[in-house]
Amino acid sequence: MKKYLMVRSPEALITESKIGYGWKHINFSEHENTKSLIKEIIDKNGSIGRMKNQVINFFSLKEEDIVLVPVRKSVIIAKVLGGKFYECDFRSGHGANQIMVEYFKKDGKVIKIPRSRLKQNLESRLKLRTTIADLSKFAPEIDELLKNINIYGDFNITDVFQEKIENSIIAFKNELLKSLRKGNTRLKAGGRGLEELVQELLEIQGYSQVDILAKQNGIGKSDVDIQAVSENNPFLKDLLVQVKHHDGITGKKAIDQLITYEKEEAIDAYKWVITTGNISDDTKNYAEKHQISIMEGDEFVDWIYTNLDKLKISTKESLGIIEVPKLSWL
Structure with a gap:
């Protein structure tokens, strides 16, 4: 088959x-x-x-x-x-x-x-x-x-026009990622604003309860920023998320914080590290070995872009996003 x-x-x-x-x-x-x-x-x-x-x-x-x-x-x-x-x-x-x-x-x-x-x-x-x-x-x-x-021979797509659209999207995503990394937004400082953005995106995905946890909620170096559960959709698995606001490389510390988190709710939950930065191949392999998923900066802005129409107006204002039509002559 x-x-x-x-x-x-x-x-x-x-x-x-x-x-x-x-x-x-x-x-x-x-x-x-x-x-x-x-x-x-x-x-x-x-x-x-x-x-x-x-x-x-x-x-x-x-x-x-x-x-x-x-x-x-x-x-x-x-x-x-x-x-x-x-x-x-x-x-x-x-x-x-x-x-x-x-x-x-x-x-x-x-x-x-x-x-x-x-x-x-x-x-x-x-x-x-x-x-x-x-x-x-x-x-x-x-x-x-x-x-x-x-x-x-295709799916009725005007190739040239589609290419112009894609180039505009790429430019937008690059500027958004640059702004997030440099802190050139009006999100709350200290990482809280980025956590609230991830919280909103998870709620859009269908999670019924998304909580931003208190700092240093684990034992020792273990820590989780966000816990997400869905009581209404059996296809959405519980998540434990570490959110990192970095302009550069996110290291193994974020992975270790999730590895050592041993509370009861961590047993069946998927673990994620979401960062505005980049992650080295060595750290990616380390995360994969411990069954921890990774979302780097470019993937994060992809996620934001995919859900632009569902984000709160106040969130888009904080990110500096405006949505107006743009003419693109062929």
Whole structure:
């Protein structure tokens, strides 16, 4: 049966006709089946936890399977060709374990489908903060997209106009990230304003209770800034979040604060470090080993941009965001 997956693959691999996944310290291509792969991960990592299904889904991709790769506010589609590769020195995100694919193109350029053109449920599914997700239930809609691409050569997108839009979006995100890092906003000082921004974004995502916890709420160096739970949506997992307002590198301290947090609510919760800064490959590997997810500055502004229409007016004012139409002549 054909598999349909969302894979948050590094964009750097698009030009190489590949998709990539993390686990930099494990060479997937050395394994013939998922059983031996899972065993090596557990032997080296101590556990695999909630990532088991993601690992199995990625490893099991075969020829003719379909992959959707989210990029900014669009999605690109690829057909799996097969063949696994391992690039231990890959430095453009989590993509050391790679699979050859064929991206759907027009005139030599990868076709980007705006997420706004997708049906609501599929668009919402692509917003999940997970690296790999099963899209089998959306197979009919994805097949319809592929039918349009195969018949008309694209998805009725005016490429030049779309490129202008994307360039404007990129410029906006770069300016927003720069302002956040330099403190050139009217968010509350001392990191509180950034925590309140993350709190609002999580509430938009559907979390019914998002609490900013008191400082130094753990024992010793352990600490959590935000706890989020959802009583109404079983697909939203409880979160414990460390929020860092950094202009530069966020180090392992943020990871350690979550690792050592041992209160009862931490047992089944997903742990995240959200920072306006960057995180080194070494720290990313350290976080991955301890099953802690990371959102760096560029991903954070992506999250803000995706939810601009839902943010409070006062929040947008604090960020310095105004929304007015802009003419762009072709």
